[in-house]
Amino acid sequence: MKHYILIAFLLTITLGFSQNHNRTFQSIAYKNNVLKIKVNDGVYKITPFSEHIMETTFIPEGEVYNAQSHAVVLEPKPIQAKLLNVGESYQLRTEGITVNIQKQPFQIAYSYKGKPVISEKKGYVKNDSLETIQFNLTKDEVLYGGGARALGMNRRGHRLELYNRAHYGYETHSELMNYTMPIVMSSNTYMVHFDNAPIGFLDLDSNKDNTLTYETISGRKTYQVIVGDTWTNLIDNYTDLTGKQPLPPRWALGNFSSRFGYHSQKEVEATVQKFRDEQIPLDAIIIDIFWFGKDIQGHMGNLEFLKDSFPNPTQMIKNLKSDHVNTILVSEPFVLTTSKRWEEAVEKEVLATDSVGKPFTYDFYFGNTGLIDIYNPKGKTWFWDIYKGLADMGVTGIWGDLGEPEVHPSDLFHATGTADEVHNTYGHDWARLIAEGYKADFPNQRPFILMRAGYSGSQRFGMIPWSGDVNRTWGGLQSQPEIALQMGMQGLGYMHSDLGGFAGNLQDPELYTRWLQYGVFQPIYRPHAQEDVPAEPIFWDEHTKALAKKAIELRYKLLPYNYHLSFQNHKNGTPLMRPLFFEESDNQNLVDYSVTYLWGDDLLISPVLKAGQTSQEVYFPKGSNWFDFYTDAIFKGGITKTVALNTASIPTFVRGGAFLSMAKPMQSTAEYDATNLEVHYYFDAEVEQSDREMYNDNGVAPNTYKGDAYEIVKFESAFKNDILKLSLKTEVMTNYDSKTKNVELIVHNLQKQPRYLKINGKKVKINWDANLKTIVVPFDLDPTQPIEIKIKLKK
Structure with a gap:
């Protein structure tokens, strides 16, 4: 008993101040794997999912518990857990994670194997405009998470908006991007996932008072505390909770031909033929918006081939497939009032509405539009029927663009709620729609679902996200390893970038080459750009083309290794790209380090991120010797060395014993x-x-x-x-x-x-x-x- 009292005392001292002083303990009961704590202003419902996952929900007085989660798929199973009365505290103890409930002053805290993890500070508080849940942090914790951002690996000190929004032409700094997530990860190898869809903020100690705060406009007051013995174990536990990524089709690990965009069947076929003539490996071609309209504006929502430009799309797709090239088509969730399908969409009631139930229309860059309501069964069925027809033609991949949604007025209504309530999960549920459609109608085919917006748990639908409209500059390249590493830690192991950069007209052969060389060791190999500068290596000068070809050939040579990385991700949630602190969690020099990373278990990659470099420093993780992939030169682990650069490759090293x-x-x-x-x-x-x-x-x-x-x-x-x-x-x-x-x-x-x-x-x-x-x-x-x-x- 003294031992338990000591643990409770240490938790209280270590994890900070007691929470809301107006909150008083009334009663506690543990039954059927659920701990219920009655306090004066509501009820806490705490459920152990495993020895590594604990879910906590606060239900304020007068509210009804909402059990619907956008993210969680794991069913809590009864585990060995005991409720112990320890003096002025209670403990719900498992073999791993433990919840400590202090009665007076009221306090909830979490520990793992006797070591403090995190504690509520004020806990749940409803303010004038936002509902918040507040926690204590220790002063030395490094914080990761929040989805895709370009802020440096350590995101502590930022108040991160949770509102998926495109950032066109970003470079080294981006506070808000296409793919946000309500996730915080700590250098102490725990995670807090706020299991709620509506928009809000994630405040990672912006006031520098050792406070973590989740803020939202409405919804569930539910979070899961997830712990692990290692980083990979932690991510495994989180992806058990929210779902594992399915294995992609193997061709998805090959080279893609993509640009904004191919204007005709003739152009598509000529591009593929040039790849074959140049003997540069190719597995897929992505056709942007011109497949359904001659111009950028005015045609979105047609979602059928424009016969003037694509006279025989079925035969084109068949011919490409016979040449081992998969066809991927872009689609968007917008139906313009000028599109061929507008009247059909209105008649079949597939669009989001205004407050009186009429289709909500508004202007954005592409025209006057409505938005497909994927939360309405009619909208979901209508949208999938279009995809099914394309798949029947032979299309093997779907690109879902602008799925934040890019413009999503707050006074628009979906079948299940307001725009702000489902904004962040729109891309998530769009991917769900496609994944479920394939499972029902094409059960023997792995879908390829390329999207730039989603939310926590989207990986289980096979979503392959990319980092948006990055600038075609060295600054744009420099942010990419960080974005991919962070997203991999948060379950989205296939985050990647438009190789070569997307936005702008800078035609820099060195930048293009270095980006494509980096792409060998990012999850998806997909050069993509605006038309001002070619995205495809076949349209560059001979020297640049030769270097790109060499990189692409290496990508294909590594296919058995890379496919095993996909398997590791599918089985355990392990990211394909991994930060070096996965190897050395106690090395403070690595907590904000992303310029060198691990590609799988055994390849150490140091991309060239600056122009004109002839050498660069590389840190070699301790515990191994490392062999230069190209020369077999040996480097001792645990040291930083300056390595010479060459134009033909980026620094790549293999772990001794691999x-x-x-x-x-x-x-x-x-x-x-x-x-x-x-x-x-x-x-x-x-x-x-x-x-x-x-x-x-x-x-x-x-x-x-x-x-x-x-x-x-x-x-x-x-x-x-x-x-x-x-x-x-x-x-x-x-x-x-x-x-x-x-x-x-x-x-x-x-x-x-x-x-x-x-x-x-x-x-x-x-x-x-x-x-x-x-x-x-x-x-x-x-x-x-x-x-x-x-x-x-x-x-």
Whole structure:
């Protein structure tokens, strides 16, 4: 008992001041996995979802509990939890997270395995215009979250508006962008998710008084406190709560041809043919607004091919598909009063309305418009029927643009509430509409859903977000790693940028090249820009084109490694791009560091973000040696080194002890052959043991992981007494037909020719390259027969 009293006392002292002094404790009861605390002005409803997730809702006196969440899909299951009376406090204890309820003065606080996490300060308070929930922060916490912003990795000190809004032509600083989220993450490896849709603010200690405040116009007073032992564990727990990202179609990891925009069928076909003529790999082409209108303005909402410009779209799409090029079409949620579908949209009652139920119309850049009400079943069905018709034609990807929505008047009404109540979740629910439509009508196809706006939990619909209309400048490039890293931490692992930059007419070959080289190591490879400057490498000068081609070919070579990153994200929520503090959470120099990052487990990437650089500093995480991907030069971990730059690539390093799976050259992912692989092993004498995996499936069907329709190739290494043992085996699930693989194993960093080499106990010839310090070991990997390689090294 004394132990529990001490914990309660420490929580109160450590986590700050008591909350609202007018709030008094009345009663407490724990039943059916729900803790209810009656106070004088309402009821707290606290539900443990797991040992790592605790949900708290405050229901003010006179209000009715709203159980509807836009984000949460996890069902709380009864866990081992006990309500303990500890002197003047109660504790709801689990094996992990614990809630401490102090009766007088009233206080709610959270701890994890005995360590304080966060506590309510004033808790819930209703002000004149906003409802708020306030918490204590410790003075040294670094805060992340709030969605996509360009503010520096540490966002503490900012009051962040929660209102999705495009920022055209942003560069190094953007307070508000297309994709906001009601999420705060702490350097103490916990997260608070405010589970509410209406607009508001997230105040991350802007008054510098160690206070976190969530502010909203209305809605649920619900939040989840999520904890983890590591950063990846924390994100895994959060994406358990809000849903895992489905595996994208494998072709989505290839190269896209995209611009604003292609004006005709002839132009689309000629562009694709030029990629093929130049032998630059390509998997998809994105057709912007000119597919349904000749001009930028006046046609939005037509959502059908303009036959003057696209005389035979079905045949065009079929021909592209036969050339292994997927067709993606832009769509927007606006139907202009001048569009071909306006009368139909009015007649079928698919539009958002004014206060008396008439279609709400207003002006914005593209014309006078109405907005599709996706919250009205009529609007949802009407919109999906259009998408279904396009998919029946062969369209394999949907681009949802302007989905904040870009202009969304506050006095507009949706079927479920006002514009401000659903503004932030409009893109989220638009993606839901498409995902659910595919599941019902195309159950054997993985959808590709490209959108620039959503909210917390949108990843579960397969949404692939991008960072909006970034300026085509070095400043625009410099903000991109931060935006992608932050969004990956918040569950959106596929955040990426318009490679080369979107806005403006700066034609800078160096900038374009460096952006495309960075793109090799961002989740989606999609150059896109206004027409003033070409987005596609095929339309640049020969030197720039050659450098772009080299980058794109590397992207395809890394397909097995990258597809495994997609699997890790699907299984555990792990971001593809990861900040270095994931490796060194106690290194204060890394808490605001984004200029170098991890691409998956084993690649360290340092993009070139400034013009005219001949060298740049790179921090190498401790705990590993790092090999230059291009030269095999070795760098010790835990130090910062100045590395020389070259025009052909950006600094890229491989972790010692890594197995790096790579593919043979291809012109599209349709040519990918997982039975013909290069596997690079980076020998490091300091690594006694290592293990890695490579996930593989058919790249097309949904639910291959849950349906046991996949294989995993497992790699292991062990080094002792100058003997290096490498083993490979294939774990094949019941619904997958695995084939024998022709593997070319390249072992790096062998300074002398080995004494002998054995494969499954039999000596074989050693193919050692004295210049590269490598050996090449070819063999067949039968799915039923493991391979063991033993290499005796010379001292």
